[in-house]
Amino acid sequence: MNAFFRKILIFLDRYAISGLSLILLAGAGWYTLGVLKITENNKKKLCSLKSGDKVTITGISGLHNITVIDRMNKNKSTGLAGVFIPDPGDVFIEFKKGSKEYLEKNFLNKDCMIFFEQLPKSDFVPVRLECILNGKKRDITLELIELGFALYNPSLHSKKSIRYLDSEYKARLGRRGIWGNQKATDAAVIFKNRWKKEEP
Numbered sequence: 001m002n003a004f005f006r007k008i009l010i011f012l013d014r015y016a017i018s019g020l021s022l023i024l025l026a027g028a029g030w031y032t033l034g035v036l037k038i039t040e041n042n043k044k045k046l047c048s049l050k051s052g053d054k055v056t057i058t059g060i061s062g063l064h065n066i067t068v069i070d071r072m073n074k075n076k077s078t079g080l081a082g083v084f085i086p087d088p089g090d091v092f093i094e095f096k097k098g099s100k101e102y103l104e105k106n107f108l109n110k111d112c113m114i115f116f117e118q119l120p121k122s123d124f125v126p127v128r129l130e131c132i133l134n135g136k137k138r139d140i141t142l143e144l145i146e147l148g149f150a151l152y153n154p155s156l157h158s159k160k161s162i163r164y165l166d167s168e169y170k171a172r173l174g175r176r177g178i179w180g181n182q183k184a185t186d187a188a189v190i191f192k193n194r195w196k197k198e199e200p
Contacts, residue, residue: 003111029076048106054113063150066113080141082164083150084191085178091187095178099149106142142167148177151188 053101059067063080070076085092085099144150145164148171152164172179179185 019074036198037116037174053114054111056109056111058109058111060100060108063099063144066103068112080144082141082152082154082161083144084153085150091181091184092178094181095149095184098177102144102149103140106143112140113137144169146176148174148179151178151190175192176193191193
């Protein structure tokens with residue numbers, strides 16, 4: 001047998017136990033890091049925040065991609081409950097842009113109160129955010145619906161809200177935002193009817 005391989009076999013025989021332990025320890029450490037990373041990125045991690053907690057909105061990419069920073073200076077990503085902008089082609093692009101600009105102008109770097117709207121059978125944890133400006137509570141979701149920048153989707157909300165439905169009805173009558181564009185309105189109605197059929 002080649003002397004080199006003989007030395008390797010002797011080494012493995014002598015240090016097999018400690019070598020196996022080292023591999024297991026290294027593997028356990030790697031696995032732990034992986035779990036921590038997964039936990040940190042898992043949307044369920046948002047449940048570490050409690051309803052009523054104060055957060056600051058630090059980034060807005062869209063209705064369902066809002067970054068907040070908690071009192072421990074940790075960034076979390078979340079989305080607004082109850083609102084939705086469909087994405088069939090280019091019909092809603094201007095409204096996606098409008099909602100983003102509105103959110104950035106009114107709420108970026110503002111302190112808010114966070115309220116959870118946990119959905120059944122879903123890993124997604126959308127939240128309701130109320131911004132406190134000049135001592136007055138502002139429901140961000142409600143404002144987007146009132147302006148016609150988003151549709152109210154009951155399936156994205158744990159409870160139906162008469163306030164939201166009423167605000168959407170008024171936005172539609174006033175032809176605001178989405179409801180002022182015929183193509184967008186037609187597409188929105190299709191989505192709304194589909195949601196009604198999906199309701200239990």
